[in-house]
Amino acid sequence: MVIADIVDDATADAAVEMVCADGVEVGGEVSFVRCDVTDEASVQAAVAHAMESYGALHVLYNNAGVMIGDDDDPVATPLATYERTMDINVKGVLLGCRHAIPAMEQTMASGGGTCSIINVASFVAHMGAATPQVAYTASKGAVLAMTREIAVIYARRGIRANSLCPGPIMTPLLAKFLSDDAKRQRRLVHIPMGRFGEAVEIANGALFLASDESSWMTGQSLIIDGGITAAYTTPE
Numbered sequence: 001m002v003i004a005d006i007v008d009d010a011t012a013d014a015a016v017e018m019v020c021a022d023g024v025e026v027g028g029e030v031s032f033v034r035c036d037v038t039d040e041a042s043v044q045a046a047v048a049h050a051m052e053s054y055g056a057l058h059v060l061y062n063n064a065g066v067m068i069g070d071d072d073d074p075v076a077t078p079l080a081t082y083e084r085t086m087d088i089n090v091k092g093v094l095l096g097c098r099h100a101i102p103a104m105e106q107t108m109a110s111g112g113g114t115c116s117i118i119n120v121a122s123f124v125a126h127m128g129a130a131t132p133q134v135a136y137t138a139s140k141g142a143v144l145a146m147t148r149e150i151a152v153i154y155a156r157r158g159i160r161a162n163s164l165c166p167g168p169i170m171t172p173l174l175a176k177f178l179s180d181d182a183k184r185q186r187r188l189v190h191i192p193m194g195r196f197g198e199a200v201e202i203a204n205g206a207l208f209l210a211s212d213e214s215s216w217m218t219g220q221s222l223i224i225d226g227g228i229t230a231a232y233t234t235p236e
């Protein structure tokens with residue numbers, strides 16, 4: 001497994017350690033490669049690192065994504081925020097696919113079974129959010145559309161592609177965005193299960209999409225959101 005991210009050395013070491021921790025089965029070694037998903041050479045190098053280190057590439061999990069603090073409505077959102085969001089959240093996914101797919105084809109040509117691409121979108125790709133974040137929402141809608149098309153292109157060529165759409169998960173991204181209790185409560189009333197999700201609950205969905213358990217599933221969007229998109233809720 002290769003973890004590719006822009007984080008500093010200490011965070012990278014902690015991530016590798018966490019994945020290698022007792023009880024976590026990754027089926028082999030774990031390594032970290034510094035990679036900026038907006039930089040094509042960097043993405044290309046990360047894929048090359050995976051192929052050189054492990055000789056095959058079966059799964060691409062396009063996870064990198066940002067929600068920038070001043071992302072707002074169409075009038076107020078700075079263009080720089082829109083462009084940076086699209087760069088990371090959409091171009092990053094494209095570049096990941098652009099370089100991973102030939103490596104996957106090479107893997108399959110040498111008898112390596114089928115492959116799976118998982119692009120992380122969001123529940124906001126399926127529904128509007130009353131609290132505006134137009135750049136982020138547009139970027140995740142683009143991920144859904146791009147993933148569907150990739151799925152159709154490669155459906156008969158051994159590569160499946162699905163989107164994974166989390167609801168609000170208490171990761172650093174959300175903790176920073178929902179920094180006060182009023183903001184948190186405003187979201188919680190819309191979650192039928194009454195709580196934010198845990199990262200592991202998304203990881204379990206990713207495992208399903210990565211594995212042959214989902215072998216006849218492609219072009220889909222797996223929503224894991226505590227029931228948000230199924231509900232018409234009103235504050236009590």
Ligand SMILES: NC(=O)c1ccc[n+]([C@@H]2O[C@H](COP(=O)([O-])OP(=O)(O)OC[C@H]3O[C@@H](n4cnc5c(N)ncnc54)[C@H](O)[C@@H]3O)[C@@H](O)[C@H]2O)c1
Nearest residue numbers: 005006036037063064065122166167168169171172173174
């Ligand atoms: N947390 C949520 O509530 C939530 C909900 C729906 C979707 N998502 C999506 O899930 C994914 C993971 O989000 P998270 O909540 O874990 O956020 P996070 O901020 O905790 O993690 C995002 C990761 O992306 C990395 N990253 C940012 N820019 C990068 C770049 N240019 N190149 C390489 N790596 C880069 C960061 O270093 C970080 O490790 C994102 O795509 C996000 O949009 C999150």
